Amino acid sequence: MSTTFQLETSTSRANPTPQPMRRLTVPAIRKRKADGHTAEPIVMLTAYTARQAQLLDPHCDVLLVGDSLGQVIYGLPSTVHVTLEMMANHAAAVVRGSWHAVVVVDMPFGSYEASPERAFDSAAQLLKASGAAAVKLEGGEAMARTVEFLVQRGIPVMGHVGLTPQAVNVLGGYGARGRTEAEAAKIVGDARALCAAGAFAIVIEGVMEPIAAAVTTAISCPTIGIGGSAQCDGQVLVTDDMLGMFERVPRFVKRYDDLAGRISAAAEAYAGEVRARTFPGPDQIYQP
Numbered sequence: 456m457s458t459t460f461q462l463e464t465s466t467s468r469a470n471p472t473p474q475p476m477r478r479l480t481v482p483a484i485r486k487r488k489a490d491g492h493t494a495e496p497i498v499m500l501t502a503y504t505a506r507q508a509q510l511l512d513p514h515c516d517v518l519l520v521g522d523s524l525g526q527v528i529y530g531l532p533s534t535v536h537v538t539l540e541m542m543a544n545h546a547a548a549v550v551r552g553s554w555h556a557v558v559v560v561d562m563p564f565g566s567y568e569a570s571p572e573r574a575f576d577s578a579a580q581l582l583k584a585s586g587a588a589a590v591k592l593e594g595g596e597a598m599a600r601t602v603e604f605l606v607q608r609g610i611p612v613m614g615h616v617g618l619t620p621q622a623v624n625v626l627g628g629y630g631a632r633g634r635t636e637a638e639a640a641k642i643v644g645d646a647r648a649l650c651a652a653g654a655f656a657i658v659i660e661g662v663m664e665p666i667a668a669a670v671t672t673a674i675s676c677p678t679i680g681i682g683g684s685a686q687c688d689g690q691v692l693v694t695d696d697m698l699g700m701f702e703r704v705p706r707f708v709k710r711y712d713d714l715a716g717r718i719s720a721a722a723e724a725y726a727g728e729v730r731a732r733t734f735p736g737p738d739q740i741y742q743p
């Protein structure tokens with residue numbers, strides 16, 4: 456089966472029509488973990504554009520439209536500046552470019568924390584505008600009531616505990632969490648509370664490895680690690696990090712390519728040919 460599809464501009468659907476047509480569902484992801492065990496780990500990557508989604512989709516169970524797009528796409532200093540409109544637009548593009556993975560969209564900072572009702576309005580707006588299947592929000596026990604409120608009203612929620620980047624101004628940076636016993640216990644308690652509230656999966660970011668392993672054993676819903684543990688029920692990375700688009704490589708990132716180097720080399724070759732007037736060549740011009 457071909458793994459690359461063209462985007463049909465008239466219908467915004469993939470062409471050739473991929474088989475099977477049925478997308479994975481949120482309940483199917485939740486059910487990957489049964490009796491505390493996940494036989495097939497959940498594969499999740501971030502996606503922000505339709506083309507990126509097309510390329511990643513055949514290999515992923517979940518595509519996350521992460522608010523990391525604030526830094527990755529918009530060059531913002533943190534995710535705090537990301538808006539609901541940015542998330543809705545990129546999520547819609549990712550839904551149009553995918554056919555197989557569950558698309559989850561991050562709720563941006565300021566769109567959900569004030570009250571469950573506010574969170575419902577924002578989440579509904581995101582899902583209506585994009586066609587994504589679920590939202591992700593950051594925070595532990597303090598967000599449990601909101602998670603329950605959303606799930607009871609038809610909005611699947613993925614939780615996010617440990618290092619929560621939207622709280623950078625409270626945390627004081629992006630260092631790994633769970634270095635003290637109290638902090639470790641809080642992370643486990645946060646994950647338990649979200650799972651009990653009905654989260655279908657929980658991202659555990661930037662924590663000491665034994666904590667991620669302990670949370671995975673402690674809760675019935677799947678954990679998805681990033682700087683977590685190989686014992687987690689799934690893994691996620693920011694796609695641009697793992698493709699090698701940035702010089703700065705956090706410890707938890709494995710680079711599977713050097714796209715920055717390759718893009719730079721391609722741009723250098725192009726610039727050289729333009730300056731030497733060897734581009735366009737005979738193959739790239741129209742002759743009367």
Ligand code: KIV
Pocket residue numbers: 501519520521522523524561658660681691692693
């Ligand atoms: O915004 C994001 O990309 C995320 C992942 C790092 C989990 O939340």
